[in-house]
Amino acid sequence: xxxxxLELLDISKSFEMTHALKNMSLELxxxxxxxxxxxxxxxxxxxxxxxxGVHKPTSGEIRIDGxxxxxxxxxxxxxxxxxxxxxxxxxFPDLDVAENIFISARNKGxxxxxxxxxxxxxxxxxxxxxxxxxxxxxxxxxxxEQQIVEIARALSEDVxxxxxxEPTASLSAYEASQLRxxxxxxxxxxxxxxxxxxxxxxxxxxxxxxxxxRDGGHxxxxxxxxxxxxxxxxxxxxxxxGNYFAKIPGTxxxxxxxxxxxxxxxxxxxxxxxxxxxxxxxxFSGLVGARRTDVALALFGVKPATRGTIEVxxxxxxxxxxxxxxDIGIAYVSEDRRKLGLxxxxxxxxxxxxxxxxxFLRRFGLLDRAEERNVxxxxxxxxxxxxxxxxxxVGTLSGGNQQKVMLAKWLNMEPEILIFDEPTRGIDVxxxxxxxxxxxxxxxxxxxxxVISSDLPEVMALGDxxxxxxxxxxxxxxxxxxxxxxxxxxxxTGQQNLREAS
Amino acid sequence: MLxxxxxxxxxxxxxxxxxxxxxxxxxxxFLTLSNQINLFQLSVEKIIVSLIMTFIIINGEIDLSVGSMxxxxxxxxxxxxDQGTPAALACIIVLLIGCAGGALNGYFIARVGLPSLVVxxxxxxxxxxxxxVLVEDRGITDFPDWFDALGQQxxxxxxxxxxxxxxxxxxxxxxxxxxxxxxxxxYVIGTNKxxxxxxxxxxxxxKQILFxxxxxxxxxxxxxxxxxVGAVRGDVAFGFELDIITIVLLGGVSxxxxxxxxxxxxxxxxxxxxxxxxxxxxxxxxxxxTGVIGILLxxxxxxxxxxxxxILAHAxxxxxxxxx
Numbered sequence: 145x146x147x148x149x150l151e152l153l154d155i156s157k158s159f160e161m162t163h164a165l166k167n168m169s170l171e172l173x174x175x176x177x178x179x180x181x182x183x184x185x186x187x188x189x190x191x192x193x194x195x196x197g198v199h200k201p202t203s204g205e206i207r208i209d210g211x212x213x214x215x216x217x218x219x220x221x222x223x224x225x226x227x228x229x230x231x232x233x234x235x236f237p238d239l240d241v242a243e244n245i246f247i248s249a250r251n252k253g254x255x256x257x258x259x260x261x262x263x264x265x266x267x268x269x270x271x272x273x274x275x276x277x278x279x280x281x282x283x284x285x286x287x288x289e290q291q292i293v294e295i296a297r298a299l300s301e302d303v304x305x306x307x308x309x310e311p312t313a314s315l316s317a318y319e320a321s322q323l324r325x326x327x328x329x330x331x332x333x334x335x336x337x338x339x340x341x342x343x344x345x346x347x348x349x350x351x352x353x354x355x356x357x358r359d360g361g362h363x364x365x366x367x368x369x370x371x372x373x374x375x376x377x378x379x380x381x382x383x384x385x386g387n388y389f390a391k392i393p394g395t396x397x398x399x400x401x402x403x404x405x406x407x408x409x410x411x412x413x414x415x416x417x418x419x420x421x422x423x424x425x426x427x428f429s430g431l432v433g434a435r436r437t438d439v440a441l442a443l444f445g446v447k448p449a450t451r452g453t454i455e456v457x458x459x460x461x462x463x464x465x466x467x468x469x470x471d472i473g474i475a476y477v478s479e480d481r482r483k484l485g486l487x488x489x490x491x492x493x494x495x496x497x498x499x500x501x502x503x504f505l506r507r508f509g510l511l512d513r514a515e516e517r518n519v520x521x522x523x524x525x526x527x528x529x530x531x532x533x534x535x536x537x538v539g540t541l542s543g544g545n546q547q548k549v550m551l552a553k554w555l556n557m558e559p560e561i562l563i564f565d566e567p568t569r570g571i572d573v574x575x576x577x578x579x580x581x582x583x584x585x586x587x588x589x590x591x592x593x594x595v596i597s598s599d600l601p602e603v604m605a606l607g608d609x610x611x612x613x614x615x616x617x618x619x620x621x622x623x624x625x626x627x628x629x630x631x632x633x634x635x636x637t638g639q640q641n642l643r644e645a646s
Numbered sequence: 647m648l649x650x651x652x653x654x655x656x657x658x659x660x661x662x663x664x665x666x667x668x669x670x671x672x673x674x675x676f677l678t679l680s681n682q683i684n685l686f687q688l689s690v691e692k693i694i695v696s697l698i699m700t701f702i703i704i705n706g707e708i709d710l711s712v713g714s715m716x717x718x719x720x721x722x723x724x725x726x727x728d729q730g731t732p733a734a735l736a737c738i739i740v741l742l743i744g745c746a747g748g749a750l751n752g753y754f755i756a757r758v759g760l761p762s763l764v765v766x767x768x769x770x771x772x773x774x775x776x777x778x779v780l781v782e783d784r785g786i787t788d789f790p791d792w793f794d795a796l797g798q799q800x801x802x803x804x805x806x807x808x809x810x811x812x813x814x815x816x817x818x819x820x821x822x823x824x825x826x827x828x829x830x831x832x833y834v835i836g837t838n839k840x841x842x843x844x845x846x847x848x849x850x851x852x853k854q855i856l857f858x859x860x861x862x863x864x865x866x867x868x869x870x871x872x873x874x875v876g877a878v879r880g881d882v883a884f885g886f887e888l889d890i891i892t893i894v895l896l897g898g899v900s901x902x903x904x905x906x907x908x909x910x911x912x913x914x915x916x917x918x919x920x921x922x923x924x925x926x927x928x929x930x931x932x933x934x935x936t937g938v939i940g941i942l943l944x945x946x947x948x949x950x951x952x953x954x955x956x957i958l959a960h961a962x963x964x965x966x967x968x969x970x
Contacts (some may be wrong), residue, residue, distance in 0.1 A: 466843065
């Protein structure tokens with residue numbers, strides 16, 4: 145095969161305590177489409193950031209054309225001919241296509257006359273086999289067209305390695321096939337194309353080689369002809385399930401707490417059907433972009449459902465505001481503690497009472513701070529929040545302790561249905577186990593828990609049943625006794641389609 | 647977080663003491679009751695409005711229209727009295743106008759979701775325009791004697807009505823901000839509105855109430871101004887919003903919302919008033935006085951950043967932190 149352009153040798157990268165990459169190796173050759181697959185959190189984005197000079201590796205070597213190089217920043221990477229394209233393209237909405245292509249001072253196009261610039265832009269777009277009016281303002285472009293602008297920009301800078309990070313995740317089928325054709329064209333011109341995707345079928349369509357990564361390390365690199373979807377999934381999931389958490393026996397009852405039929409939010413997700421029982425933990429699995437959080441936001445009234453029905457304890461309800469959801473006993477623990485979950489500069493006490501201020505109000509709307517403090521202290525002990533007192537600002541706590549404050553805030557509401565969105569993201573293993581125990585305790589006491597998680601071992605350990613979503617559609621529900629990580633992954637990546645297999 | 651403001655309030659207090667010492671050494675008259683009352687009296691309308699402005703800014707918003715609302719209130723009162731409306735009735739109508747104007751701001755900010763900077767800039771122009779339409783370029787002066795007396799004479803001993811209202815309002819709003827659920831929500835929404843929304847707090851209603859209160863209090867301040875001066879013109883209270891916002895920011899309220907206290911605002915009021923008074927005693931012109939206040943404001947915005955660094959340097963030493 146052709147010569148090697150870029151090589152990563154034993155690259156490791158750690159952020160404070162966490163190791164994002166461990167001895168990662170990768171070799172990119174001119175003229176190939178090199179697919180990279182791995183679970184959420186396997187280290188793909190860190191790897192991209194190493195290649196594009198955003199992060200410096202903690203150890204290891206980057207070689208370009210066989211020469212060891214350090215990429216001191218994104219500029220250095222661009223000068224070496226390495227460019228990345230993300231799901232959300234970087235375009236300047238008020239500039240036209242040609243101006244967007246020649247935005248960087250690195251390509252001389254910036255100093256061309258407008259007419260010449262347009263001509264050069266047209267030539268680039270044609271080279272990609274596309275037709276696009278280069279005088280159009282970027283704000284009027286579709287997402288796919290914006291991506292083409294970005295590819296053309298990279299081409300104008302004589303790109304040698306183009307990294308495409310889930311480029312087709314938000315595109316229609318036709319646009320996606322166009323984009324894949326462009327990727328192929330680029331490879332034929334001698335560019336090394338790194339193609340990151342969760343859609344295994346498109347990898348089989350265009351990739352020459354496939355690298356599987358897991359837990360920040362390299363697992364395998366194979367020519368596409370020597371691998372199968374099953375093999376890839378097995379390698380992606382890989383680890384021993386028993387390693388992390390033991391399966392906890394379920395406590396589900398026959399009483400349905402939440403009944404959801406044909407739930408949909410237009411253009412976001414559709415056809416979501418499930419019964420959530422009292423005492424049950426139902427997990428929502430899927431990849432990034434599966435729209436699981438959107439289902440939660442519909443149930444919590446943040447972005448209300450546009451179609452379908454919701455029944456709580458046998459009564460049909462309409463939920464249009466979080467307050468309504470809370471009044472019928474639904475709580476939502478957001479995945480984004482910083483933006484949606486906690487008032488970071490405020491105290492643990494203030495955050496614990498945040499969703500239930502009404503409980504602490506006395507005559508004339510006065511706040512019963514003594515009672516508020518007692519409740520916060522009680523939760524501090526019950527949830528084992530490690531802090532000397534409840535006056536400390538939550539922003540200074542560790543991720544695990546912040547997560548517990550979030551739980552305290554919602555448990556104080558005494559909800560019947562608790563939706564956890566990525567309950568253990570970004571917290572250490574010890575705290576994870578504690579959070580799992582709290583969720584189990586909640587279910588055991590008769591609560592109905594809905595857990596959205598991208599962490600497969602967590603799903604396997606917690607879920608009584610698993611509902612798998614993919615791109616806004618429900619792919620199936622698997623009972624825990626039948627669930628394997630491979631099965632969930634196969635559904636989540638669209639390799640298998642089963643309905644109500646439970 | 648609040649430890650920063652505690653120290654800021656301590657700093658303000660220190661500055662105040664220095665100014666008071668300097669002023670009393672400049673003039674034995676300074677600390678007399680009549681001088682102090684006089685000093686408050688000259689700015690009483692602004693400092694009344696600064697109390698509600700403290701709420702608005704802690705909530706993460708701004709109300710630029712208060713000066714124009716004060717002007718509109720005074721002019722509407724003058725116009726109605728001129729047309730033969732009984733002054734007492736006119737007062738009530740003016741307060742209703744204040745509520746309505748504030749509700750208008752609140753509607754566009756809380757329900758439509760426009761930035762308060764834009765909405766209240768528009769009403770700053772609109773309310774002022776309306777005020778000028780009502781009185782044109784006349785001055786209206788013939789108010790009933792009881793109305794003038796309320797503004798110009800002491801109500802309890804030498805203390806005039808406006809000052810009593812200020813003190814009562816301060817106490818009331820202090821309790822609301824520090825001791826009630828409403829006050830807590832004011833901080834939470836200002837800290838992170840999305841968090842408040844996700845906790846089921848009706849943030850739109852909260853902002854609506856705050857802007858209505860702001861309009862009402864600005865209208866009240868406009869009436870007090872009319873009574874104190876005994877005359878209204880189209881440019882009454884022109885530009886007052888800037889002095890009011892200056893006081894609040896100087897008091898340590900964060901322009902980004904979420905932190906600050908009424909005690910800070912109160913200290914800033916005392917500092918600005920005594921500083922101006924002291925400089926006047928030294929025969930320093932008004933323009934230079936304004937410049938000095940400006941420097942103080944810059945310092946007040948910059949200082950917390952350095953303070954924050956100091957706090958980060960000491961990270962790890964547990965401090966007692968309080969948030970509201």
